[in-house]
Amino acid sequence: MSPFNLHNNSLKASLFNFFSSRIFSLHITMKTYRPNGRRFIISSFFFIIFLCILASINEIRFDSFLKFGRCAFANQTTITNSSSTNFLSVNSSSLSTNNEIRILIGILTLPDQYQKRHFLRLIYGTQSPIMGAKIDVKFVFCNLTKEDQKVLVALEIMRYDDIIILNCQENMNKGKTYTYFSSLPEIFSSSDDQPYYPPYHYIMKADDDTYIRLESLVESLRPLPREDLYYGYVIPCPSMDPFVHYMSGMGYLVSWDIAEWISDSDIPKKHLEGPEDKVFGEWLRDGHRARHRYNAKWSMYNLPEPPTGCTHELWPNTIAVHLLKNQEKWIKTLNYFNVTRDLKPSKLYHIP
Numbered sequence: 001m002s003p004f005n006l007h008n009n010s011l012k013a014s015l016f017n018f019f020s021s022r023i024f025s026l027h028i029t030m031k032t033y034r035p036n037g038r039r040f041i042i043s044s045f046f047f048i049i050f051l052c053i054l055a056s057i058n059e060i061r062f063d064s065f066l067k068f069g070r071c072a073f074a075n076q077t078t079i080t081n082s083s084s085t086n087f088l089s090v091n092s093s094s095l096s097t098n099n100e101i102r103i104l105i106g107i108l109t110l111p112d113q114y115q116k117r118h119f120l121r122l123i124y125g126t127q128s129p130i131m132g133a134k135i136d137v138k139f140v141f142c143n144l145t146k147e148d149q150k151v152l153v154a155l156e157i158m159r160y161d162d163i164i165i166l167n168c169q170e171n172m173n174k175g176k177t178y179t180y181f182s183s184l185p186e187i188f189s190s191s192d193d194q195p196y197y198p199p200y201h202y203i204m205k206a207d208d209d210t211y212i213r214l215e216s217l218v219e220s221l222r223p224l225p226r227e228d229l230y231y232g233y234v235i236p237c238p239s240m241d242p243f244v245h246y247m248s249g250m251g252y253l254v255s256w257d258i259a260e261w262i263s264d265s266d267i268p269k270k271h272l273e274g275p276e277d278k279v280f281g282e283w284l285r286d287g288h289r290a291r292h293r294y295n296a297k298w299s300m301y302n303l304p305e306p307p308t309g310c311t312h313e314l315w316p317n318t319i320a321v322h323l324l325k326n327q328e329k330w331i332k333t334l335n336y337f338n339v340t341r342d343l344k345p346s347k348l349y350h351i352p
Contacts, residue, residue, distance in 0.1 A: 089136050101133045101218060103253075104188075104200040106140040106180055109208040110170060111149045114156075116208055119330075121160065123211065126339065133218045136200075140180055142168040175272035177205060177280060181254075182263040198256035201226045206251040209324045211333055216319045220296060221253075229255040230290035233300040233320075235277070237310035242293035246281020250300065250322035258289055296320075303329055 109116060117139050124137045139162060144150050157163050164187065168179045181203065188199040202221060206212060224231070231254070232247025234240060262268050268283045284290040299319040304311035314321065314336045324330045334340075343351070 089134070099132070101202070101221060102196070102198075102200045103133065103135045103202045103204065103218070103221070104184070105135065105137045105204045105206055105212065106164065107137065107206050107208050108140050108176065108180065111141050111144055111146075111153055113208065114152060117156070120208065121162070123334075123339075124214070126342075127214050128342075130215050130218050133214075135214055135218070136162075138162050138164050140164045140166065142166050142170040142176060142179075145170075173274060173276050173279075177276040178262065178268050178272055180205060181259045182268070184259050185263045200256055202229070202231075202253050202255055203259050204251060204253040205249070206320075207249060207322065209322065210250045211321045211324055211330070212251060213318055213320070213337070216299065216317075220294075220299070220319060224294055225255070225292045227255050227257050227292070228290055229253075229292045229294065230258070230284060231294040231296060233297050233322075234295045240295055240297065242295040246278050246284075248300075248322070249275070249277030250302070251320050252277065252280070254290070255292075258284070261287065261289060303333065305329065 107120065120137075120139075141163075143165060144153060153163065153165075164180075164183075166176070166179045166183055168176055170176070184203060190197060190199075204212075221231070230242065230247065230252070232242075232252030233250060234242050235245050235248050239245060262283065265283075265287055267287045271279060271282065271286075273279070296319055298312060299317055301318075301321065302308075302311045302323045303321055304313055305323075314333060318337070321333050324333060340351075
């Protein structure tokens with residue numbers, strides 16, 4: 001029995017005893033005024049009934065309120081517990097719809113690169129949400145081979161849920177890129193967690209020394225087709241024609257249907273070895289795929305250190321900067337784009 005029931009039952013008994021004693025005493029003292037006493041007794045009797053009904057109604061309200069409170073607490077607990085998942089989906093609009101642009105960015109890296117992953121989580125997790133876009137950033141590598149990886153990577157997955165482990169041996173130019181793209185249709189097959197088809201309109205492969213400005217990327221994609229698309233920085237350097245060769249491995253993007261084609265076609269399976277970006281372009285050429293192509297040069301470029309004819313200085317109209325091989329280059333780039341401008345003042349810290 002709930003505390004509310006005990007409270008209401010005791011309330012009823014107390015009220016009944018109180019008014020019964022008062023009625024009895026009034027009955028004794030008012031014998032000489034029997035007509036008036038009878039009317040008072042009848043009125044008091046109905047008043048007691050009214051109080052009992054009121055207490056019953058309150059009991060129902062108390063129970064309903066208690067149930068409501070339990071539901072609210074349960075919902076709050078669920079929300080709190082789920083906040084630790086999908087850490088790098090924070091660059092998404094809060095409500096997913098079928099009309100938004102959905103992008104998966106797979107950053108190919110190595111299992112032991114723990115500090116690099118934590119650094120990149122800061123880089124992408126602090127970029128502002130983009131209206132009308134859902135962007136998931138995942139770290140991609142092959143099977144774990146060390147005991148410490150099995151513990152530390154598992155903890156990362158539990159905390160951030162932003163890692164894809166491919167069924168392959170770690171490599172750069174012997175099929176890792178193929179395994180990444182060909183595995184995605186199965187990994188993200190239709191389910192309750194993926195109510196929309198395709199789960200992503202665009203799939204990107206990026207290096208871990210590339211800084212991608214997500215809002216600029218989204219804005220460049222909005223007017224483009226969502227099928228049979230190949231997007232990136234055209235190689236070789238002097239070329240501006242995306243139909244001649246291929247896109248640089250710093251970061252190239254294709255539509256979801258091309259990932260499905262890679263998974264099903266025999267053309268990529270027979271040609272796995274070689275510079276991964278060049279080989280990828282040859283798959284599309286041999287398969288007569290990617291009739292829509294977009295050259296993002298010079299909004300995508302290499303950091304000009306040392307300067308070459310294929311680089312230029314940092315500028316505002318940037319989608320991606322490549323070759324950030326050390327912290328000094330990262331800090332230079334992040335300072336240029338003023339990534340800490342949204343830091344709020346506080347008494348807890350002083351950063352000049």
